[in-house]
Amino acid sequence: MTKPKIATTSLAGCFGCHMSILDIDERILQLVELVDFDKSPVDDIKKFTGRCLVGIIEGGCCNEDNVHVLKYFRENCDVLIALGDCAINGCIPSMRNEIPLKECFDEAYKDGPTVYNPEGIIPNDPEIPLVLDRVYPCSEVVKIDYHLPGCPPNADIIWEALVALLNNKPLDLPYELVKYD
Amino acid sequence: MNDKIISQVCSTYNNNKTRMMDIVTTLNKQLGGIDDESIDLIAKATGSPRVLVESTISFYSFLSKDKKGDVVVRLCNDVVDNMQGAKEIKEVFEQELGIKCGETTEDGKVTLEETPCIGMCDQAPAALINETVVTSLTKDKAKQVAQDLKGGAAAETLVKDLGDGNNANDLVKSMVNNNVKKKGEVIFADREDNVGLKAAIEKTPESIIEDLKISKLRGRGGAGFPTGLKWAFTRSADGDNKTVICNADEGEPGTFKDRVILTEECNLLFEGMTIGGYVIGAETGIIYLRGEYAYLKVFLEDALDKRREANLLGKNILGKDGFNFDIRIQLGAGAYICGEESSLISSCEGLRGDPKTRPPFPAQKGYLQTPTAVNNVETFCSVARILEKGGVWFAEIGTEASPGTKLLSISGDCDNPGVYEFEFGVTINDMLSESGAKDTKAVLVGGPSGQIIGKDDFDKAICYDDLATGGAIVVFNSTRDILKIALEYMEFFVEESCGYCTPCRAGNVLLRNCLENIVEGKGQTTDLKYLEELGESVQFSSRCGLGQTSPNPILSTLKNFKADYEALVKEDDGFNPAFDINKALSVAEDIQGRKSVIFNENH
Ligand SMILES: Cc1cc2nc3c(=O)[nH]c(=O)nc-3n(C[C@H](O)[C@H](O)[C@H](O)COP(=O)(O)O)c2cc1C
Ligand code: SF4
Ligand code: SF4
Numbered sequence: 001m002t003k004p005k006i007a008t009t010s011l012a013g014c015f016g017c018h019m020s021i022l023d024i025d026e027r028i029l030q031l032v033e034l035v036d037f038d039k040s041p042v043d044d045i046k047k048f049t050g051r052c053l054v055g056i057i058e059g060g061c062c063n064e065d066n067v068h069v070l071k072y073f074r075e076n077c078d079v080l081i082a083l084g085d086c087a088i089n090g091c092i093p094s095m096r097n098e099i100p101l102k103e104c105f106d107e108a109y110k111d112g113p114t115v116y117n118p119e120g121i122i123p124n125d126p127e128i129p130l131v132l133d134r135v136y137p138c139s140e141v142v143k144i145d146y147h148l149p150g151c152p153p154n155a156d157i158i159w160e161a162l163v164a165l166l167n168n169k170p171l172d173l174p175y176e177l178v179k180y181d
Numbered sequence: 182m183n184d185k186i187i188s189q190v191c192s193t194y195n196n197n198k199t200r201m202m203d204i205v206t207t208l209n210k211q212l213g214g215i216d217d218e219s220i221d222l223i224a225k226a227t228g229s230p231r232v233l234v235e236s237t238i239s240f241y242s243f244l245s246k247d248k249k250g251d252v253v254v255r256l257c258n259d260v261v262d263n264m265q266g267a268k269e270i271k272e273v274f275e276q277e278l279g280i281k282c283g284e285t286t287e288d289g290k291v292t293l294e295e296t297p298c299i300g301m302c303d304q305a306p307a308a309l310i311n312e313t314v315v316t317s318l319t320k321d322k323a324k325q326v327a328q329d330l331k332g333g334a335a336a337e338t339l340v341k342d343l344g345d346g347n348n349a350n351d352l353v354k355s356m357v358n359n360n361v362k363k364k365g366e367v368i369f370a371d372r373e374d375n376v377g378l379k380a381a382i383e384k385t386p387e388s389i390i391e392d393l394k395i396s397k398l399r400g401r402g403g404a405g406f407p408t409g410l411k412w413a414f415t416r417s418a419d420g421d422n423k424t425v426i427c428n429a430d431e432g433e434p435g436t437f438k439d440r441v442i443l444t445e446e447c448n449l450l451f452e453g454m455t456i457g458g459y460v461i462g463a464e465t466g467i468i469y470l471r472g473e474y475a476y477l478k479v480f481l482e483d484a485l486d487k488r489r490e491a492n493l494l495g496k497n498i499l500g501k502d503g504f505n506f507d508i509r510i511q512l513g514a515g516a517y518i519c520g521e522e523s524s525l526i527s528s529c530e531g532l533r534g535d536p537k538t539r540p541p542f543p544a545q546k547g548y549l550q551t552p553t554a555v556n557n558v559e560t561f562c563s564v565a566r567i568l569e570k571g572g573v574w575f576a577e578i579g580t581e582a583s584p585g586t587k588l589l590s591i592s593g594d595c596d597n598p599g600v601y602e603f604e605f606g607v608t609i610n611d612m613l614s615e616s617g618a619k620d621t622k623a624v625l626v627g628g629p630s631g632q633i634i635g636k637d638d639f640d641k642a643i644c645y646d647d648l649a650t651g652g653a654i655v656v657f658n659s660t661r662d663i664l665k666i667a668l669e670y671m672e673f674f675v676e677e678s679c680g681y682c683t684p685c686r687a688g689n690v691l692l693r694n695c696l697e698n699i700v701e702g703k704g705q706t707t708d709l710k711y712l713e714e715l716g717e718s719v720q721f722s723s724r725c726g727l728g729q730t731s732p733n734p735i736l737s738t739l740k741n742f743k744a745d746y747e748a749l750v751k752e753d754d755g756f757n758p759a760f761d762i763n764k765a766l767s768v769a770e771d772i773q774g775r776k777s778v779i780f781n782e783n784h
Binding site for chain 1: 707753755756757759760762764765766767768769770772773774775777778779780
């Protein structure tokens with residue numbers, strides 16, 4: 001029997017959630033027994049090689065590339081999991097949402113106290129993805145099947161969620177794992 | 182500069198910080214707004230922290246720190262007003278005054294604003310101009326009003342023709358009409374004043390409670406709590422000082438029956454409150470009058486004075502030794518949540534209208550920690566009648582489980598909007614035919630916190646165990662878009678949530694947004710389940726009655742008008758149709774002067 005496949009990506013996130021995936025420690029050996037990794041920073045596969053059972057998304061959408069990748073995941077995965085607060089609600093990156101984009105650019109590239117940019121250039125290479133008017137949580141762009149909260153979510157939560165999903169069992173998370181105050 | 186006025190007003194209220202509402206509403210009226218400096222002065226005079234003064238001012242929509250125009254025009258933007266052309270009226274005002282809603286004319290004369298239901302749905306579109314109510318606006322009338330105001334006319338001079346009954350009284354002088362379309366046996370009946378009160382003081386409080394239990398009277402404000410039981414609890418609660426409060430906040434959109442009682446039958450209300458004082462052993466009575474009804478305040482105060490002169494209020498009432506009771510009027514300042522009894526108590530105490538945590542319940546610790554009975558206007562009136570005619574008499578009117586009559590404020594798509602006193606048990610069909618409603622598609626029963634029902638339910642009856650209502654009935658005919666109406670009502674709750682707890686503060690916004698997407702054709706089949714689940718979560722986890730009922734416009738239409746939703750939503754394809762990549766990119770495209778490479782084919 002072929003193993004189901006998992007893909008992961010980091011959009012507007014800090015990679016902290018991916019670090020937390022790695023924090024499942026030696027259980028990663030069990031995981032690779034259960035699944036194959038497809039497109040993911042873990043193995044650096046850039047394009048989907050086939051249909052995946054699970055896509056794990058870190059981060060929300062702050063630029064057009066994020067939207068593109070997120071849609072690409074939706075098209076190629078049966079189940080999408082928004083992993084961590086950035087994917088779920090925008091989190092830290094979305095703190096810019098109250099500030100007009102022009103002001104963000106000016107502060108970052110022109111007026112910031114540590115900026116040296118005598119020509120006042122805002123980077124504009126066509127290779128650079130255009131930034132969105134605000135940061136969007138994943139669920140505002142595509143349908144998200146499950147949300148795993150935390151910044152980052154505890155490795156045990158990730159592990160328990162994947163095991164439950166792969167075994168088609170209900171997820172039972174002890175209170176201590178989902179208590180954040 | 183304002184020192185003198187401020188210290189004067191504060192000392193009128195004995196520099197008492199629990200009278201902060203009176204202090205700030207009076208000053209707001211005199212100064213046009215209460216700026217930082219004034220806040221400092223009020224804080225000092227009343228010995229309260231500055232932040233308390235400021236948070237009170239910031240909470241109520243009729244109070245502000247910014248100076249507003251000499252005249253503030255508040256256009257009612259309730260669903261019924263909008264059905265009857267309020268949007269065009271707004272355009273006329275904006276055009277004539279040369280400002281948008283939310284702005285003040287350059288000469289500082291007029292401020293234009295919008296406000297939710299002001300209790301005039303039977304004579305919509307209406308507006309509140311300072312404290313003067315202007316009703317049945319047409320585009321021509323609106324133009325005239327705007328021009329008069331621009332010319333410096335005072336708000337009172339806008340009233341040309343006086344309304345019926347006491348609306349024409351010298352102390353009211355209002356163009357509002359009562360529109361009493363049906364009189365019943367209890368409230369709008371032929372009767373003699375004070376017979377109930379005189380009968381009451383011949384009895385013991387315990388036996389009056391017994392009468393109330395026999396009558397099976399339940400609260401008329403919405404929640405329907407048995408009045409006898411509430412008064413028994415309050416009577417037996419520990420505490421020497423107790424309080425009787427009449428809830429005349431009448432904020433539920435579509436309700437206006439208490440306004441008519443206050444105008445025509447205020448003595449019946451005062452009588453009921455005085456009996457309340459006797460029964461629970463309270464000496465303090467308060468009427469919480471919504472700010473929108475401020476035009477009735479002088480008239481009501483005069484009626485109270487007359488009662489004092491006749492020894493129907495004050496010390497040893499009607500010669501009954503030791504029976505002391507008096508009533509003051511507490512004016513609200515434009516906040517729906519203040520109709521919720523614990524918020525109302527906060528407001529009477531001079532605070533923001535935040536609901537209180539329960540327990541303790543008001544009956545245990547209410548106004549200034551005293552055991553307090555809060556009841557609706559109509560409830561007190563019913564009590565006075567029960568004391569006059571007996572609990573058995575009352576119990577035989579209406580239905581077995583819901584005795585008595587119920588005042589219904591009927592408005593919307595019907596020929597005869599107004600106040601109807603029906604016996605409990607009247608069906609929606611009867612009510613529709615009596616009010617001249619035709620081609621009815623939906624009826625809102627109990628205001629937005631109640632339910633929107635369709636034809637299948639028109640044979641149901643108004644009573645506590647079928648269709649309960651505080652009195653609001655709004656009729657919609659087949660030309661109306663029910664989902665847009667539900668959306669307007671959600672907008673109302675988003676505005677009026679006090680913001681204390683997250684399920685209500687954020688949940689209502691999410692519900693509103695999702696419904697808005699659906700109405701705009703950007704909804705998916707899965708949204709319907711989302712609305713239902715989120716709506717139930719908001720109901721379940723909110724802290725007070727507002728959030729516990731605010732999802733009802735959505736939940737009841739999902740139940741009764743499912744087809745309207747299904748006609749609008751698309752099959753779920755995994756992508757969110759409300760997300761618009763072109764719009765999301767347009768700002769950056771403008772700044773950077775280039776088009777998206779990835780999504781270019783979409784442009
Ligand atoms: C958001 C909200 C608004 C309310 N508004 C009113 C109101 O305007 N008038 C009223 O009598 N009751 C209103 N109520 C109900 C009161 O909390 C309270 O139950 C009622 O005044 C008790 O009086 P009753 O037992 O005579 O009905 C409101 C409740 C909520 C939750
Ligand atoms: S949720 Fe926290 S850990 Fe995860 S990407 Fe965002 S900031 Fe980093
Ligand atoms: S439910 Fe709404 S109105 Fe009530 S306390 Fe919470 S936020 Fe305030």
